[in-house]
Amino acid sequence: MSTSVSWLSIVLFLPLAGAVALQLIPGKARVLIQGWTVAITLATSVIVGLLVLGFNNAAAGGGPLNMRYAENHEWIPAIGASYHVGMDGLAAWMLALNAGVFLLGAIVVSRRETERLRLFCGLLLVTETATAGVILAVDMLMFYVFWEAMLIPLYFLLSNFGEKNRGKATLKFVIYTVAGSLLMLVAIIYLKVHSPTNTFDLEAMLQNPGPAEGAVPFFGGHLLTPQQFAFIAFAAAFAIKLPLVPFHTWLPDLYESCPPAALMFFAGVVSKLGAFGFIRYAITLFPHEAHDYQGVMLTLAVISILYGALMALSETDIKRIVAYSSISHLGFVALGIFSLNSAGINGAIIQMVNHGIIIAGLFLVLGIIEQRTGTRDRHELAGLEKRMPYLYFFFLVITLAGLGMPGMNSFVGEFTIMLGAFQTYWLLAVLAGGGVILACWYMLRLHQGLMHEPLQPRAEQVRDIGVRDGWVLLPLVALMIGLGVYPHPVSDMTRTTAEHYVTLLSPIPVPVQIIQGDVK
Amino acid sequence: MNEQYTLTTDVFPYLLALSAFLFAVGAAGVLVRRNPLVVFMSIELMLNAVNVAFISFGRFLNSEEGQIFAFMVIVVAAAEVVVGLALITQVFRIGRELDVDDLNELKL
């Protein structure tokens, strides 16, 4: 693909432009509205797909992150902020996930049952631009702006289309995440002020690391170095978004009241951005601090794995079960990241994408079940396999992927993550293994509880899924199996990225020895 | 600036004391009086106390900034009087008694 075209900007702003144009369509033309939204997200997906395919051939940027397709323009020169976007191996897969999940979200939103469809579709497109901006930004101020801008469409989506308790859940989510990201803003400004180039540019900052540790005393001078404070601020923002236990309580409430179509991209992409931030910012900007706090972060990760699994085991609301399972699975991702070795980070990247696929599928299936039976309580549902054999098949594959079945995509990620954790400290892998066993327990409990045993009376008249749902589920399921059977092409790209990030975060830079004249 | 007009340390403290006294009188007036017009006059008194302090300091430190600030205060005070008197007139017009303790509709 030619580099003269600003492809990344197109990817970034196409959905936003689509959202603006959408307002010209009359609100009653529901088919047109949805068609337009699908067309825009599809076009974005196609471009992203081509960019990812062409990734290896694209000219590398050569900066510390080796960005491809990079664009760098002035934005607010007075404060050193620039419009700088770029794509590395991490961003490539996140962007692919982003585009795919929003496309599915646009397809599955129910034309008939969504009032104010135009508003919904517009917000969906705006969210896509915001999440894409978070992924593509290389300038930290730009990253921060998109990070916060993401909340605006999400807020309106949730408060307009949510289910019961949406007000409380939305408020909790917004305030919680803003509290975290404001801390991050302080840290970003600190970094900018102390960076030699006095800009917000991430690559410039990585090239010329800021002042040595402990240059400016902070909090009475002895409690924390400013670098440590900045790391904690970043980590707090991402730990809340991810979320890690004990910062997770917004998530089950929110997922419970989130509309099903929005839930797909909410759970599929937005929560992965925390993990993305950890890799892209927290550990690369602060390699020393990442090592200092490795123990704390790994402990939180393991606690998240086990705690999420235990909660999922006793929950009765099927959406909340999946919400807690998501906490457990993202604990795995955090475990991989803070193993701080290439296997762990590679596994984390793979698992981020995999989990996005799985959770989107899971919520889609649960949304269908809820819509057709009218309940989310697993005590009121049983034996649906009899009435819905096709849904059963899809649900089975998704469940197996969710519990980390070997041969499915999540096994690749979890295996690699656990290997990374094992290299750091063997007990972590053992505890994570306990999480796998619990995952098997709660996923089967969910799946069998809904599908097996004698049919409940209220499910007597349930219809099986139709063609449209089938066509949405099929690619997800195909990806789950395909990425499990042949993960090599994907993992090769992510591994290169992971190894690159590991070199960035090695605490003592290995001196490059240039041996002159002794070329063999 | 001419040397002979510079304040000496003999006079300066008295001027500051005058300023403080005027300010205290004004503050007390604001706190204890209930008629908004009187409260207004007390505020003016406080502002002028500050002006006295400004000008004294300007003289004492031999700089123009004190006087400049005094002018600023006078301008602000004039603007404030315009807004304040307009408000008071309005309150009076809607038939209220002029008592600051009764004007509490804006509280939570």
Next chain:
Amino acid sequence: MNNEHLIGLLCSLVLLFPLLGSAWNGLVGPVAGRRWVNLVGTASIGAAFLVAFTLLANVMTAPEGEKSLTVSLWQWLNLGPIVNAGQDVAINVDFTIDPLSVLMLMVITGVGFLIHIYSVGYMEHDEDVARFFAYMNFFIFSMVLLVLSADLAILIVGWALVALSSYLLIGFWYQRPSAVVASRKAFITQVIGDVALVLAAFMIVTRLGTLSMPLILANAGEFGHGSAYVTGICVLLAIGAFAKSAQFPLHTWLPDAMEGPTPVSALIHAATMVTAGVYLIARFGPLFGQSPTAQAIVACVGMGTAVMAGIIALSQVDIKRVIAYSTMSQIGLMISAVGLGAYSVGMFHFMTHAIFKALLFMAAGNVIHSLHDEQDIRLMGGLHPRMRWTALWFICGSFALAGAPPFAGWWSKEAMLGFAANAPGALIALFFVGLIVNVLTGIYAFRLYFTVFRGEPQTAKVYAAHEAPKVMLIPVGILGCGAVIAGLIESPVPSFIGNHLWQGISTFLEPVVGHGNEPSEAVAWMALAAGTICSVAGIGAAYSWWEKNRGRASRIAGRLPRLMPVLSFHKFYFDELYDAILVRPVTAFSRAMRRVVEPRGMDGWVRGTAAMFDDLGVGIAERQSGLIRDYATYMLAFAVIGILFVLGLWAK
């Protein structure tokens, strides 16, 4: 054997046939009709069997030293360099064809094929037959993947996929709550084993920098003989094997797994999947050879399970559960044998056991089928004249199980006893325990036969019983013949036919697993004699207690200490124990977390923070009296405080 392309193609085919059969049955089957489902379901396995046979021929005709070949299909994953300065850890979809994998392949596809044919008859009245065959074919695919895999990671994939098929088939009748619970229990237990295997793989890869099994086995010495590290690896592998093979302490799922249709019990829970643990230990023989401690643990656990399961089998009343416990017991013997390093003998018993145990299950299936799903042996009796063929094959199977000469089980069991008699040090005790197992096996095997087939019919159902249809009888008959003659492979007899072509199992497997600690001729004969006497004694006891003198068994049981029959009947209370120490505490803990910790602790501090700001806001709001004088006072007071503060700073 050097034609890599041909072998690669054959390996792919033996995997593809069942996989395609499964896909066809699952996707098209429900609309294609029963005949097509039956045809595709069985033909795919038949084709796989033919391919497996071709592979066997390739291996047998290959010259010495070239009997093993690893072919690579595609790269699955590249983990990068794990060991410092090591090479990339590439996980390839590699397949090994060697005598061991081919032997497994033959048994899986051969016995599997017969059981598939049998299933056509058994599932005749079930409306979901397409789903059944889809799962069954998928199981064969997974099992073949397991045994062919030459990479530990791919082996783990196969290892987990067989557990998945087992789960699907145990829960096949998903409307029965008991089947649902049993399938989940089986799956979770298996996952414990999977996790152990994964951890073992991590221990290996972080030291050796590879997961390729030929390389691991060639470098098994790297860990250091008898080191704690290699023992750790072996114990983890063994835990995986125990979970799969239903050995103590991970054995409780197997009897419950009998909730599945009987062909499933025959195929998965008797002949093939549950013996994968034996295969795993045999495959990793060189590694286990480095750790005598792990070998001793494996041998003792196996023998302990054999005795325990034998005792439980004495008192069970469900026909399938008796056979299930006998399976557990026989696999215990195999595990014990491979723990003692007698790999070829263990695999030999695996083969004979696959034949006679599948036979027993299928014959029991005939009984259950003709009694309309009655499984309680106390309600049977007197079936012999009504089901003559089934009874005949059942008795062949029972003789083979009990180890009566010259039935198949006799050859393999007494050979294992020979190795046990040759065991070093205190492990010699295993030999004597093995003799007890022989007695127990004779007793429970023939208790079953006599109670089910002899005596008087106990219910009206029995009078209406009829012989099974041909499609169910013929596979049973073929296996029945096998149960009589399969042991002869290892006997001196066939060598008269021609030493050149014919090899006994031990010679055949020798290039892969070696000799082991072979007993001397005298020890072997002594073990053979003692074992045979014990087996026959067991059969005799069963004859006298349940056939000749029918109330005697209960009188003897009455004379025993009260505890023994109770423990046996309640399976040593393992289910209750695990329920009390694992399942209930975890669920109770989880519920307590959800009720207390989550709302009060985790969400508590969030809500607490919110409430704090709320209170602060309210508190400040209350100070706003609306009196201008109050506000002015606040202003003044704070101004004074501020001035004093600044003055204080200035004075410093």
